Amino acid sequence: MREGTTKLLAACKHSNQxxxxxxxxxxxxxxxxxxxxxxxxxxxxxxxxxxxxxxEMKIRDLKDTQF
Structure with missing residues (x-):
């Protein structure tokens, strides 16, 4: 869109355009x-x-580990 508008801007001949x-x-x-x-x-x-x-997984793993 920007590229097309840039080309259109370069081709404009009237101030409204x-x-x-x-x-x-x-x-x-x-x-x-x-x-x-x-x-x-x-x-x-x-x-x-x-x-x-x-x-969270590391904390859960620590809780599940039996010492």
């Missing part, structure tokens, strides 16, 4: 930033959950 293409490009960029942030947040949560689950 330029304005609309600029709005589209700005919107696309903002969406990409939001999606990237959301993806990073989800990945960080997954890592935290995996680490937490490993700790």
């Amino acid at each position: 330029t304005l609309e293409a600029s709005k589209s490009l700005l919107t696309s960029n903002e969406r990409m930033v939001a999606y990237t942030s959301e993806l990073q947040r989800r990945r960080a949560n997954e890592r935290t959950e995996r680490h937490s689950n490993k700790d």
